[in-house]
Amino acid sequence: MTKFHIDFKNRLRASGIHLCISLLVATLAALLVFGLWYPYPYREISGGRGLFFLVVAVDVAMGPLITLAIFNRSKPRRELVMDFTVVGMLQLAALGYGLWTVFVARPVHLVFEYSRLSVVHAVDIEPELLAKAPPALHALPLMGPTLIALRPFKDADEQFQFTMAALGGAPLAARSDLWQPYEASKEAILHASRSVSELRARFPAEAERIDRSIAKTGHPVTTLRYLPMVGRKEAWTAWIDPDTAKPLGFLPLDSF
Numbered sequence: 001m002t003k004f005h006i007d008f009k010n011r012l013r014a015s016g017i018h019l020c021i022s023l024l025v026a027t028l029a030a031l032l033v034f035g036l037w038y039p040y041p042y043r044e045i046s047g048g049r050g051l052f053f054l055v056v057a058v059d060v061a062m063g064p065l066i067t068l069a070i071f072n073r074s075k076p077r078r079e080l081v082m083d084f085t086v087v088g089m090l091q092l093a094a095l096g097y098g099l100w101t102v103f104v105a106r107p108v109h110l111v112f113e114y115s116r117l118s119v120v121h122a123v124d125i126e127p128e129l130l131a132k133a134p135p136a137l138h139a140l141p142l143m144g145p146t147l148i149a150l151r152p153f154k155d156a157d158e159q160f161q162f163t164m165a166a167l168g169g170a171p172l173a174a175r176s177d178l179w180q181p182y183e184a185s186k187e188a189i190l191h192a193s194r195s196v197s198e199l200r201a202r203f204p205a206e207a208e209r210i211d212r213s214i215a216k217t218g219h220p221v222t223t224l225r226y227l228p229m230v231g232r233k234e235a236w237t238a239w240i241d242p243d244t245a246k247p248l249g250f251l252p253l254d255s256f
Contacts (some may be wrong), residue, residue, distance in 0.1 A: 015068040022060045022091070029056065029099060037106040039144045041250040045231030046107045046119055055098030063091040107231070108140045110247070111173040112149035112185050115192050116256075117238050117247070118173035119145065119231040125174050132177035147246065149185035150178045182246070189245040193225035199237070199255060206253055214239065217248040224248070228256045 030052065038048030066087050075083070109120045122140050130138060137148065150172060153159035166172045182189075196214065200207055214221055217239050225240040229247075235254040238247045 010073050011068050011071045014071040015064045018067040018087075019060070019064040022063050025095065026056045026060050029095065033099070033102055036143050037103060041236060041252070042107045042119065042145060042231070044252065045229070045234050045236055045250075046105075046121060047231075047233045048102065048106070051102055051105065055095070055102060059091060059095045059098060062094060063087055066090075107145045109148050109173075109179075110145045110229075111179070112147075112182065112189050112192075112227075113173045114150060114188075115228075117227050117229040118171070119229070120171070120173045121232065124171060125176055126170075129176045133179045134181070136181075137176065137179050147182035148179050149182050149189070150175075151180040151184070152188075186245045189227070189240065190225065190242065193227050193240045193245075196221050196224050196226060196239075199226055202255075203253065209253070210251065213249060213251040219248060226255065228254075230256075 033048065033052050034043055038046060038052070043049045043052075067084075070083055070087070071080075103122075105121055105123050107119045108122050108125070111118045111120050125140070130140075153162065162172060162175060162178070165175075172178065196210070200210055203210065211221075214224060217224065219239070219241070223242045225242055227238050227240055229236045229238040229250065234252070235256055237251040237253045237255040239249045239251070240246070241248050
């Protein structure tokens with residue numbers, strides 16, 4: 001075997017080891033992202049899955065490829081250690097920046113927005129308005145989205161003002177000066193929710209999928225309610241408990 005082949009084989013081995021370590025780190029990062037910041041269904045409806053894998057794919061590929069290019073067993077041990085230290089620091093910096101991007105784009109609240117549920121993301125919220133939210137909502141959650149609702153408009157002028165702002169690109173659900181506890185809107189949520197029989201009538205071709213999703217909630221079809229649910233990229237359906245008005249499950253079906 002020639003020296004070239006031996007050298008290339010050593011490089012492949014070092015690159016493979018580096019790849020295994022990178023995949024392990026990526027797995028730990030995935031547990032953080034999908035276990036805390038983007039639990040189901042937000043990894044799909046908020047685009048968390050695609051954003052995370054884009055970040056991780058670049059990071060996981062970068063380190064092993066650099067190792068494949070620079071590894072040389074004939075280098076002094078100190079030089080090899082220095083090389084791997086620099087590569088590792090670059091890789092961790094890239095991963096840290098990527099995770100920060102995923103973090104600031106994370107969903108923080110599932111908001112009842114008068115006739116639907118809307119997912120609000122940290123990046124959507126204006127910091128100066130956050131101080132106008134109820135005290136319990138001043139800090140954005142770190143452990144996944146929480147349930148909140150929008151209070152009724154004070155008068156027609158306020159409704160017009162906020163509606164115009166929403167048309168201009170300021171989502172109502174992200175207006176923290178309208179937030180209130182979810183329980184305060186229980187009656188309004190149940191009033192806005194619709195019967196499952198109506199949904200089945202609208203989407204007869206989806207009846208089997210609807211029934212499978214409902215079965216997971218443990219609630220009978222006759223009493224269960226639903227609301228449309230909108231996220232960053234997609235619209236889904238949320239099953240609503242007829243007693244508590246809280247979501248019991250989700251279905252990837254646009255029910256608007």
